[in-house]
Amino acid sequence: MKILSTVFQLNNLEKLSAHADGFLVGSEDFGTRLTKSFSKDEIVEALKITKKLNKSLFLLCNQMFTDQMLETYKLWIEDLPVNDFAGIVIADLGVYRLLDSMGLSNKIIYNPETLLANVYDFNFLAKYHILGVYIAKEITLDDVITIGKDKKHQMFMVGQGHLNMFYSKRQLIDTFMTYQESQNPFHNLQDLKIVEENRKEDPYPILEDRAGTHVFRSQMFSSLNHLEELKKCVDYLVIDTLFKDDDYALEVLKMYHEEKEDLNIIHQLEEKYNEVWDEGFFYKKTIYQHKG
Amino acid sequence: MIELLAPAGDLEKLKIALMYGADAVFIGGQNFSLRARASNFTLDDILEATTFAHAKNKKIYITTNIIPHNEDLDGLIEYLKALEERHVDAIISASPFIIDMALKHTKLEVHLSTQQSATNADAANFWFDYGVKRIVLARELDKYQIKKLIPKTNADIEVFIHGGMCMSYSGRCSLSNNMTDRDANRGGCAHSCRWSYELTQNGVAVSEQMFSMSSKDLEALEQIPFLIEAGVKSLKIEGRMKSLHYIATVVSTYRNLIDTYLDKGEIIDFEPFLIELQKAENRLTSHGYLEGLPGIDQQLFDKKSEQPSQLFIGLVKDYDDKTQIATIEQRNYFEVGYDIEIFHPSGTEDSFILKEMTDENGEALDVARHPKQILKIKVPFHVEPYAMLRKK
Numbered sequence: 001m002k003i004l005s006t007v008f009q010l011n012n013l014e015k016l017s018a019h020a021d022g023f024l025v026g027s028e029d030f031g032t033r034l035t036k037s038f039s040k041d042e043i044v045e046a047l048k049i050t051k052k053l054n055k056s057l058f059l060l061c062n063q064m065f066t067d068q069m070l071e072t073y074k075l076w077i078e079d080l081p082v083n084d085f086a087g088i089v090i091a092d093l094g095v096y097r098l099l100d101s102m103g104l105s106n107k108i109i110y111n112p113e114t115l116l117a118n119v120y121d122f123n124f125l126a127k128y129h130i131l132g133v134y135i136a137k138e139i140t141l142d143d144v145i146t147i148g149k150d151k152k153h154q155m156f157m158v159g160q161g162h163l164n165m166f167y168s169k170r171q172l173i174d175t176f177m178t179y180q181e182s183q184n185p186f187h188n189l190q191d192l193k194i195v196e197e198n199r200k201e202d203p204y205p206i207l208e209d210r211a212g213t214h215v216f217r218s219q220m221f222s223s224l225n226h227l228e229e230l231k232k233c234v235d236y237l238v239i240d241t242l243f244k245d246d247d248y249a250l251e252v253l254k255m256y257h258e259e260k261e262d263l264n265i266i267h268q269l270e271e272k273y274n275e276v277w278d279e280g281f282f283y284k285k286t287i288y289q290h291k292g
Numbered sequence: 293m294i295e296l297l298a299p300a301g302d303l304e305k306l307k308i309a310l311m312y313g314a315d316a317v318f319i320g321g322q323n324f325s326l327r328a329r330a331s332n333f334t335l336d337d338i339l340e341a342t343t344f345a346h347a348k349n350k351k352i353y354i355t356t357n358i359i360p361h362n363e364d365l366d367g368l369i370e371y372l373k374a375l376e377e378r379h380v381d382a383i384i385s386a387s388p389f390i391i392d393m394a395l396k397h398t399k400l401e402v403h404l405s406t407q408q409s410a411t412n413a414d415a416a417n418f419w420f421d422y423g424v425k426r427i428v429l430a431r432e433l434d435k436y437q438i439k440k441l442i443p444k445t446n447a448d449i450e451v452f453i454h455g456g457m458c459m460s461y462s463g464r465c466s467l468s469n470n471m472t473d474r475d476a477n478r479g480g481c482a483h484s485c486r487w488s489y490e491l492t493q494n495g496v497a498v499s500e501q502m503f504s505m506s507s508k509d510l511e512a513l514e515q516i517p518f519l520i521e522a523g524v525k526s527l528k529i530e531g532r533m534k535s536l537h538y539i540a541t542v543v544s545t546y547r548n549l550i551d552t553y554l555d556k557g558e559i560i561d562f563e564p565f566l567i568e569l570q571k572a573e574n575r576l577t578s579h580g581y582l583e584g585l586p587g588i589d590q591q592l593f594d595k596k597s598e599q600p601s602q603l604f605i606g607l608v609k610d611y612d613d614k615t616q617i618a619t620i621e622q623r624n625y626f627e628v629g630y631d632i633e634i635f636h637p638s639g640t641e642d643s644f645i646l647k648e649m650t651d652e653n654g655e656a657l658d659v660a661r662h663p664k665q666i667l668k669i670k671v672p673f674h675v676e677p678y679a680m681l682r683k684k
Contacts, residue, residue, distance in 0.1 A: 064430070064461055066437050067412045067444065091464075094414030113464045114477055115386070115408070118362045124388035136359075138466045138475070143362055165466045166485065168459050169432045170586050172505050176491065178588045180501055186493070194489035194503055199471065203492065213505070217470055284473065 001231045003159075003256050004058065005239040005249050006035045010046050012246040017053045019253035022086055024238065026060030028188075030073050032211035033164055034060060035242050040080065047084045056086035062111055063211040064169070065092045074098060082107065087131050089156075096130070105129055109156055113164060114138060119147045126152035132235065137163045141226060141282040148233020155233055159223040160252055161240030162205050162216035163280060172213040173206070190243045193218075205243050216243075220270075221280035227259050244273060295526040296550060297353070297450065298543045303333070305539050306341050306352075311637040311678050312540045313547025316351035317341070318384060320532060323371050324356040324364070325479065339378040351381035356390050357405040359463060359477035365389060369397050376400050384428065386463055395423045403450065406430055407463030407477065411437075413444035420447040428528065431457060435515055435582045439522035448525040453512035454542055455530025457580055459485040459505050486592075506592040511577035513565050516546070517553050537604035537623070540680055541572035544639045571603055571682065605632070605660070606667070606681035611674060618675055622665040624683075628658050631684040634675055643684060644672055 002021035007013060013023060025046050028037035038046065043059070050057040059080075065073065073095070082088070082104060089109045090096060099108055111134035116122045122133060132154030135144055148155055173192070177184040186192055186208065193203035194215065202218040223230060223237065230237065239256065241249045251269060255262055266277060298314035300306035309317045319341060320332040333341065333354075342352045354375055358364065368390060375383065376398040383400050385391050386407035394400045403426040404410060404419045416427045426448040429438065442449050458465070465476055467484040474480030491503035510530070512519070519527065527550070529542055545568045553559050578590040606620040626632070626646070633643045649657045649669045660667055 064409060064411050064432065065415075066433065067414075067440050068437070070412055070414060092411065092415060093408075093418040094410075094412040094416075097414035097418055114466055115359055115463060117477070118360050118365060118387075118389060120365065120389035120392070121360070121387055124392070138469045139361060146362055163466075165470050166460045166505075167464050168485075168505070169461065169581070170459070170505075170507075170591075172459075172591075173491070173503075175586070175588050175591050176499075176501075176503055176593075179591070179593055180499060186491075186498070189493070191494050192498075193492050193495075195492055196471070196484075196487055196489050197502075202471075203495075204489075206491070215467065215505075281469070 001227070001234050002056075002236050003239065003253065004056070004236055005253055006241045007249065008035045008241070008246045010038075010042060010049060012249075013046065013049045013055075014053060016246065016249055016253060017050075017055050019250070019257035020055065020239075022056030022058060022236075023050060024058045024060050024089065026062070026089075027076075028210045029076065030063055030065075030069070031060035032063045032167070032209055033207060033214055033242055034209070040076070043080065047081060051084065057084070058087045058089055058109070059085045060089045061095060062089050062091040064167075065094050070094055070098055074102075078102070089134075096125075096128070100128065106131055109133065109154075111156065113167070117143070119150050122147050122155075123150070123152040132156050134158070135234075137221075138281045140285055141229065141279075144282075145229060145233055151233065154235040156236045156238060157223075157230070157234045158221070158240055159230070159234075159237035159256065161221060161238070162218075162243055163221050164214055164216050165204070166215035167212060168214075169212040171208055173208040207242070217280070218276075219278040219280075220273075220275045222277045223279070223282070224255055224261050225279070226282065227256070248273060294520050294524065294550065294554075295351075296543065296546055297526050297528045298539060299455075299529060299532040299534065300539065301532045301534070303337055303340060305534075305536055307344060308536055308540050308637075308678055309543050310345055310348055310350050312544040313637075313639065314350070314529075314543050316353060316381070316526070317345065318353040318355055318528075318532075320355045321371070321375070324358050324360070324368065324390060325354075335374050335378060338375065338380065342379045342381070346379065353382045353384055353403065354380050355384045355405070356394075357384055357386050357407050358479060359407065360387055360389060361478070364478065368393050372398050372400060382426070388422075391422065391424060401425050404428060404447075405463075406452070409461040409463055413441045416441065416445040416447045416449070420445060426450055426525065428452075430461060431510070432461060432581050434584050435518050435522065438519065438524065442523040449523070450526035450528055451519055451524045452510055452530055452580075453516065453519070453527045453546065454510055455534075457507040457510050459507055501593070504591065504593050507580070507586065508576040508578040508590055508592050510580040510582075511569065512579060512582055513546075513549060513562050513569065515579065515582045516549055517559060520550070520553065535573075535604070536607065537680055537682075538572045540635065540637075540678075542569060544635070544637075545569045545572075548639045603682045604680060605630075605683050608634075608675050608677055608679040608681070609666070610677060611671070613674060616670055616672060617668050618671045620667050620669060620681060622660045622662060622667055626660050626681075626683060633682040633684045634671065634673075635680040635682055637676060637678055642673055646670075 108130040117136040298309035386405035409430040468476040
């Protein structure tokens with residue numbers, strides 16, 4: 001199982017590469033929920049650095065696309081050395097069609113967030129010879145393992161991070177500020193949370209970027225305790241450091257790399273970053289309401 | 293010919309939708325369907341629905357639009373075959389497993405649910421090549437993007453025109469899962485996006501005003517001519533949990549608008565249609581994404597915007613032309629002396645002053661105060677079963 005991480009500063013790639021097998025970067029033009037939006041030049045630079053470090057680089061192109069965006073995207077990606085990427089993460093099957101027409105289907109990693117929640121759906125793109133797909137976030141560890149046993153392509157999984165719960169195309173914070181006849185100083189900031197009146201103990205991180213508005217789980221999901229089991233089925237485990245920083249990535253990557261849960265470090269991280277670690281949906285079965 | 297597609301939560305609503313002008317109705321069966329709280333149809337109900345609809349040359353679509361987990365896969369093929377045996381016209385699905393099983397084991401037509409959030413022609417073509425005949429587009433497209441997409445795909449395109457709006461890209465939301473343990477993609481959505489929140493920065497509220505992600509309902513009267521000319525095949529009204537009166541009013545209004553446009557080639561004044569639509573319920577509406585990225589006019593910042601309508605006071609069950617006595621079922625409080633409007637399934641309206649009323653046993657009444665009570669009233673003109681009484 002390879003460990004991938006997001007990154008804030010390219011000059012930290014070398015430091016992080018001691019504990020990571022690869023990295024994910026993207027541009028806000030086509031990617032979303034990014035630690036940082038990198039320019040085309042920076043992405044090319046990242047390719048050079050990771051190549052030198054003998055690490056993989058994955059490109060995040062995980063927005064939902066209109067036809068107009070696909071036209072722009074084609075020009076953008078044609079101008080990049082696409083074959084140097086280890087993979088391209090997409091959320092939209094329209095992007096799959098485009099990349100396939102460019103002979104890049106073997107680079108594609110499909111991440112529709114919630115839609116691949118059973119063994120059949122997880123494998124439905126296998127006949128198109130893509131590189132892999134992300135498993136849904138809201139399923140149990142048992143389901144992950146069961147699906148992994150019958151996987152027909154590479155399995156990607158977010159192993160650590162504030163899992164995204166909500167992706168609206170609307171600029172909801174901007175609209176809220178407009179309603180109050182104020183400017184919006186909060187666009188693309190990573191220090192915002194929303195608090196529900198009956199769940200004050202669970203502030204949910206919220207991010208408004210060019211692609212829209214996103215709400216995340218309040219707890220920091222961690223799979224650190226389950227690496228032995230996950231290694232049997234997950235090919236790429238992603239450490240998503242959105243809302244954190246590269247120091248955070250370094251501490252977390254070390255533990256994943258060494259497969260060692262260091263409670264002292266975890267407590268320090270929880271305190272410093274004001275977060276609580278949990279195991280997400282690994283042991284939390286959500287209800288199929290009709291049967292329930 | 294463009295299709296007007298309506299929702300129904302039970303057989304009565306289904307019949308009302310078809311009688312008031314829908315060309316097709318989508319309903320949920322008891323398996324594999326979202327909107328778990330809507331009254332979902334048994335297989336016997338589905339047979340009655342298709343029989344009723346096909347006699348009127350209309351269609352029934354069944355939603356099989358959950359995103360299944362491993363434990364939800366059993367029994368699907370048998371269920372799909374049962375739907376086929378009941379002459380269902382299409383299923384609406386998002387899961388590749390459900391789509392594949394339908395294509396492999398039945399001749400059912402498959403429509404792609406908006407849960408897949410198709411937002412471009414390439415995505416539509418992916419699913420068309422996969423075997424899906426119709427694509428229900430994501431709600432996140434404006435009317436120009438829809439117009440640009442249609443010539444680039446062979447798939448039939450269905451567009452939402454009225455009803456509630458998912459705030460997230462449909463199917464890509466797990467707010468409900470996280471906050472209530474109810475899986476939105478398996479029929480349990482708790483509408484957590486409509487709750488009130490405080491927006492904070494580093495733990496400090498940035499405003500005294502509560503933050504809301506809630507949207508006004510979609511209403512697309514003014515966009516209908518554009519969408520028809522753009523080549524949209526089906527115009528979809530949302531709301532399987534809505535009332536009988538809501539469905540009748542909304543369907544009838546859009547039916548009249550579509551027919552007027554197709555007949556005259558233009559709509560000179562949308563106001564009468566809007567006034568009629570507002571009789572359905574007092575929910576605030578907007579054009580959603582159809583005129584561009586939603587802003588302040590499309591959002592709801594006051595969660596008390598929904599007011600239940602008291603306009604709908606009775607449903608006609610029968611009418612005796614000789615005695616001019618209508619048998620009705622009470623739906624809201626009314627009294628002798630009220631000025632009452634009869635709303636016919638044809639979309640036309642008549643009115644009269646209620647002068648006399650009795651209960652089933654002929655006992656004279658001045659006031660109708662009991663829900664679903666059967667009453668006899670004198671109506672001085674012919675009324676059809678399923679006509680509705682409104683307080684003017």
